[in-house]
Amino acid sequence: MTEAKKDLREQITERIVASLESGVMPWRKGWTNVGGVAAGLPRNAVSGRIYSGGNRLMLMMQGMDKGYADPRWLTFKQAQGLGGGVAKGEKSTPIEYWDELPFHRRRDVDITLNGARVKLGETPEKNAQSVKLASGLEVDTRQLVLEAGGIKYSWKQAEKTLNLLFEKTSHAFNVEQCTGLSIEPMATKRDRPAIEKIAAVEKIAEGMKLDGLRLGHGGDRAYYSPARDAVQMPNPDQFESPEAYAGTLLHELGHATGGENRLGRPLSNGFGTEGYAREELVAELCSAFASAETGVPFDDKNHAAYIGSWLEALKGDKHAVFAAAKAASKAVDYLIEKSLAVEVKQNVEHTADELQVDPAGAEVLEPLKVTSAKVAETEPALEI
Structure with a gap:
């Protein structure tokens, strides 16, 4: 009997499991590889959109394995659209996307009008008020009855419950695998001074403080307390380097994004439980x-202790690492959004300082009052 072909999630999960069983976290390897990692999170070379969830993880790991300095990816067709192509012999990296099968295209869904089965003559728009049948008759969707599995639905109910999502696979190539692309080179973050990398993390921390998080120092443990909504860190001079401090802080800020008033992840699971390991x-x-985006490495070896529990979760569920990657994508996007809020606040305050004195020196202008409420009004308009 021929063995069933494994889907993308099974393949990726098996790859990660094999790496963890050898004691290596595949998303960390790039920080010790010669040449470092790609300068920023994986993003589409045409749209500039940062990939999310499992695709972000898969492309980042592939970039680390191959040593790509450019984080941009694109399809074969997109490469042609930029006037180039894929170099001979280069292999693609599979990524997943989801497509939707509308209920009216399902074979197991019957559409009836006055008790008689009918077929649609053209594809209706979502939330359609009327549809055209194969007979040419146009009818109000409220006159139609949908039936699946012995259950009857109205048109609106069917749209909400009977549309099916299914996984499809596409193939991406890194910009460095291509030739002749009409595309601007991307500045690398590898050679950024350490002080700039640390400043990026400090801006993220400041953004989370504006978001209500408390940040304290002292003691010999780094942790996030959901009950107090506070991150507690050892003093910076207790770390081997400022970058080591910044990397650990990023990890704890990642936990803080799961707070009840933020992304609302389950954080109350006790140490040693599966829920704790998943968080x-x-x-x-x-x-x-966050490290890929800021350039700050994270080398906390203590988290190697979780490998066993991660393996247990991953071996039993091919979706586990994708769910974690999706939650992690939302978490780091949240952190970056809060750092952008700090930039807005700083720009407003800078403008206020400039407006206090007339450039000609003739008169003193009324100071501009900047409040946290003003910044809060600006945040929702930010996009990353």
Whole structure:
């Protein structure tokens, strides 16, 4: 009997499991590889959109394995659209996307009008008020009855419950695998001074403080307390380097995004439970994504202790690492959004300072009052 072909999630999960069983976290390897990692999170070379969830993780790991300095990816067709192509012999990296099968295209869904089966003559829009039948008759959707599995639905009910999502696979190539692309080179973050990398993390921390998080120092443990909504860190001079401090802080800020008043992840699971291990995996991947974006490495070896529990979760569920990557993507995007809020606040305050004195020196202008409420009004308009 021929063995069934494994889907993409099974393949990726098996790859990660094999790596973890050898004691290596595949999303960390790039920080010790010669040449480092790609400069930023994986993004589409045409749209500039940052990939999310499992695709972000898969492309980042592939970039690390191959040593790509450019984080941009594109399809074969997109490469042609940019006037180039894929170099001979280069292999693609599979990524997943989801498509939707509308209920009216399902073979197991019957559409009836006055008790008689009918077929649609053309594809209706979502929330359609009327549809055209194959007979040419146009009818109000409220006159139609949909039936699936012995259950009857109205048109609106069917749209909400009977549309099916299914996974499809596409193939991406890194920009460095292509030739002749009409595309601007991307500045690398590898050679950014350490002080700039640390400043990026400090801006993220400041954004979370504006979001209500408390940040304290002292003691010998780094942790996030959901009850107090506070991150507690050892003093910076207790770390081997400022970058080591910043990397650990990023990890704890990742946990803080799961707070009840933020992304609302379950954080009350006790140490040693599966829920606890899954949250640690989310924070671990959040650290990896944040490190790729800021350039701050994270080398906390303590998290190697979770490998056993991660393996247990991953071996039993091919969706586990994808769920963790999705949650981690949302977490790091949340952190970046809050750092952008700090930039808005700083720009407003800078403008206020400039407006206090007339450039000609003739008169003193009324100071511009900047409040946190003003910043809060600006945040929702931000996009990343």
